[in-house]
Amino acid sequence: MTLSSAKKKRIADTVDKHLLYQESVQNVEFELDFIRDRFREIRGREPYSMREDFCGTALASSHWVQQDAENSAIAVDIDADVLEWAKGNNLPELDAAERARIALIEGNVLDVCNPPVDFIQAFNFSYWCFMDRSTMLDYFTRCHAGLKRDGVLFLDAYGGSEAYQVQKEKRKVGDFTFIWEQAEFNSVTYEQQCYIHFKFKDGSKIKRAFSYRWRIWGARELREILLDAGFRKVTVYRQAFDEETDEPLDEYVAGDDATDFACWLGYIVAER
Numbered sequence: 001m002t003l004s005s006a007k008k009k010r011i012a013d014t015v016d017k018h019l020l021y022q023e024s025v026q027n028v029e030f031e032l033d034f035i036r037d038r039f040r041e042i043r044g045r046e047p048y049s050m051r052e053d054f055c056g057t058a059l060a061s062s063h064w065v066q067q068d069a070e071n072s073a074i075a076v077d078i079d080a081d082v083l084e085w086a087k088g089n090n091l092p093e094l095d096a097a098e099r100a101r102i103a104l105i106e107g108n109v110l111d112v113c114n115p116p117v118d119f120i121q122a123f124n125f126s127y128w129c130f131m132d133r134s135t136m137l138d139y140f141t142r143c144h145a146g147l148k149r150d151g152v153l154f155l156d157a158y159g160g161s162e163a164y165q166v167q168k169e170k171r172k173v174g175d176f177t178f179i180w181e182q183a184e185f186n187s188v189t190y191e192q193q194c195y196i197h198f199k200f201k202d203g204s205k206i207k208r209a210f211s212y213r214w215r216i217w218g219a220r221e222l223r224e225i226l227l228d229a230g231f232r233k234v235t236v237y238r239q240a241f242d243e244e245t246d247e248p249l250d251e252y253v254a255g256d257d258a259t260d261f262a263c264w265l266g267y268i269v270a271e272r
């Protein structure tokens, strides 16, 4: 390649979409802090072992094993390619002892069998790929079985009237723009088609870098299914909003109060 053709390369052709995803979508430090704080509150002890379902690049697991010499992680994803990416990019950031405490499993979360762990996390709504109640019940039942007797399952969820709208949301992240598109919504089946696109300062784009088809589940129904799966208590932690500006805060409040909310994001915490 000549210098002039290299110069002409579009930014979109030079970037790694998994790095962009990690930077724009994930905040694993915050999430692991949230999990540790809730676990301590609920169980009065420290959590050490985790299973990261739908792990993608296994970023949360990689952080978890770095945070304490006793921490261990099992990271599960069905896609061999994304796990290869994790092996080539995130795992090399760990030292040998940390790497020895993380197990990457290529498989379906509906089949996985693991030694019981303190907590399981399934974030970024990945579990919404299960479209019917019986499959969701099967998944939650398997999570229940994969937890220690005092284990806790952490999920996330969103809702509010805007969740059902066809819309695009743009956000500047460093030197690129993250675009979340809710492209289609079926108001009978509650199936939604979403995409993540990235745009760069030279105008180039990665369109449909990630594509998701899932069912929008109501938090109340998820709670009922979790209770059917054997969980004893299920709490929704909804993101708090600044009372004056209405801007979302990095704070989550327990409770079901969300009357007339146009949109909310939150966590569902299910205690075994």
Ligand SMILES: C[S@@+](CC[C@H](N)C(=O)[O-])C[C@H]1O[C@@H](n2cnc3c(N)ncnc32)[C@H](O)[C@@H]1O
Pocket (backbone or CB within 6 Å): 025, 026, 053, 054, 055, 056, 057, 076, 077, 078, 079, 082, 107, 108, 109, 110, 123, 124, 126, 129
């Ligand atoms: C939205 S990404 C989630 C990445 C990361 N966990 C996060 O929080 O951002 C969804 C991942 O789930 C994986 N996946 C989809 N269905 C799965 C299944 N049944 N079992 C395991 N992994 C699955 C996909 O391969 C993809 O890597």
